[in-house]
Amino acid sequence: MQDSFVHESSYVDDGAQIGAGTKVWHFCHIQRGAVIGTDCSLGQNVNVGNNVRIGNGVRIQNNVSIYEGVTLEDNVFCGPSCVFTNVNTPRAHFPVHGVYARTLVREGASLGANCTVVCGHTIGRSALIAAGAVVTRDVKDYALMAGVPARQIGWVCECGKRLPDSLSCTCGRKYRLIGDELEKVEG
Numbered sequence: 001m002q003d004s005f006v007h008e009s010s011y012v013d014d015g016a017q018i019g020a021g022t023k024v025w026h027f028c029h030i031q032r033g034a035v036i037g038t039d040c041s042l043g044q045n046v047n048v049g050n051n052v053r054i055g056n057g058v059r060i061q062n063n064v065s066i067y068e069g070v071t072l073e074d075n076v077f078c079g080p081s082c083v084f085t086n087v088n089t090p091r092a093h094f095p096v097h098g099v100y101a102r103t104l105v106r107e108g109a110s111l112g113a114n115c116t117v118v119c120g121h122t123i124g125r126s127a128l129i130a131a132g133a134v135v136t137r138d139v140k141d142y143a144l145m146a147g148v149p150a151r152q153i154g155w156v157c158e159c160g161k162r163l164p165d166s167l168s169c170t171c172g173r174k175y176r177l178i179g180d181e182l183e184k185v186e187g
Contacts, residue, residue, distance in 0.1 A: 003020035003021060004018045004019065004020060004021065004022040004023070004024070005022070005023045005024065006018070006024040006028075007024060007025050007026050007027075007028070009026045009027050010024050010025070010026065010027060010028040010029065010030070011028070011029045011030070012024070012030045013029075013030060013031050013032040013034075014032060015032040015033050016030045016031065016032060016033065016034045016035075016036075016048075017034070017035045017036065018030065018036045019036055019037045019038035019039070019040065019056065020038050020039075021038050021039040021040075022036055022037070022038060022039060022040040022041070022042070023040070023041050023042070024042045024046075025041075025042060025043055025044050025046075026044045026045070027044055027045045028042050028044070028045065028046045028047070028048075029046075029047045029048070030042075030048045031047075031048060031049050031050045031052075032050050032051075033050050033051040033052075034048045034049065034050065034051065034052045034053075034054070035052070035053050035054065036048065036054045036058075037054055037055045037056035037057070037058065037074070038056045038057070039056055039057050040054060040056070040057065040058045040059070040060070041058075041059050041060065042060045043060060043061045043062040043063075043064075043080070044062045044063070045062055045063045046060050046062070046063070046064050046065070046066075047064075047065040047066065048066050049065070049066060049067040049068040049069075049070070049086075050068045051068050052066050052067070052068060052070055052071070052072075053071045053072070054066070054071075054072045054076075055072055055073045055074035055075070055076065055107070056074045056075070057074055057075040058072050058074070058075065058076045058077075058078075059076075059077045059078065060078045061077075061078060061079050061080040061081075061082075061113070062080050062081070063080060063081040064078050064080070064081065064082055064083075064084075065083070065084065066078075066084055067084055067085070067086040067100070068086060068098070068100050069086040069100030069101055069102050069103060069119060070084045070086065070102075070103045070105070070119075071102070071103070071104050071105070072105045073104070073105060073106050073107040073108075073109075074107045074108070075107055075108045076105050076106075076107070076108070076109050076110070076111075077109075077110040077111065078111050079110070079111055079112045079113035079114070079115070079131065080113045080114070081113060081114050082111045082112070082113065082114065082115045082116070082117070083114075083115070083116040083117065084103060084116075084117050084119070085101075085103075085116070085117070085118055085119045086100040086101055086103070086119045087100060087101065087119065088101055088118070088119060088120060100119070101119035101120035102119070102120065103117060103119050103120065103121055103122070103123075104121075104122045104123070105117075105122075105123045106122065106123060106124050106125040106126075106127070106141070107125050107126070108125055108126040108158060109123045109124065109125065109126060109127045109128070109129070109139075110127075110128050110129065110160065111123070111129045112128075112129055112130050112131035112132070112133065113131040113132070114131055114132050115129045115130065115131060115132060115133045115134070115135065115150075116133075116134045116135065117129070117135045118134065118135060118136050121135060121136075121137060121138050121139070122138050122139070123135065123138075123139040124138075124139050124140045124141035124142065124143060125141040125142070126141060126142050126156065126157075126158045127139045127140065127141060127142060127143045127144075127145065127156070128143075128144050128145070128156045128160065129145050129146075129150060130144070130145060130146035130147075130150070132148070133145055133146050133147055133148065133150040134147075134148045134149050134150055135149075135150045136149040136150065137149075137150075139152075140152070140180070140181060140182065141181070141182060142155050142156055142157070142158075142163075142175065142182040142184075143155065143156075143182075144156045144162060155167065155175065155182050157169035157171060157173050157175070158173060158184070158187075159171045159173065163175065167182070169187070171187070172186075172187045173186060173187030174186040174187060
């Protein structure tokens with residue numbers, strides 16, 4: 001935890017690791033075995049579960065719980081109150097005892113405020129999940145997803161702008177479709 005900031009109202013359990021330059025704000029809990037990369041920001045009331053892996057440069061806004069089984073790669077953005085699950089059929093009287101469905105959020109993806117990511121899925125690189133959407137299946141790289149359940153409504157650039165039909169962004173990046181997958185070709 002050297003060279004990181006943890007607000008005095010937050011708890012960091014023994015065995016948790018926090019990278020240099022990371023800031024953990026008010027009322028957070030970082031549980032045993034969690035590994036948080038460098039230069040991250042965890043807003044108020046964030047819970048990071050046991051053994052969770054969070055990459056570098058990740059931004060987690062207020063009121064987000066990242067449960068065991070979830071991995072966030074580098075530069076992921078989690079909007080306020082976004083929700084992760086880790087059990088598909090939870091029952092209070094039949095606990096799973098550490099057997100959790102895996103969820104992977106790939107590099108540069110953004111999850112909007114109040115969206116829900118149902119466990120067992122992968123969200124692709126630089127994908128954008130709209131506020132309030134419910135992800136119930138895998139999401140392709142650069143996909144723009146919205147609705148309940150979330151459906152793809154377009155493509156987004158790495159910079160976050162919605163791509164026009166030409167698949168050329170005003171930032172200079174260019175993409176092409178190969179089958180039903182988007183690939184960056186320039187920028």
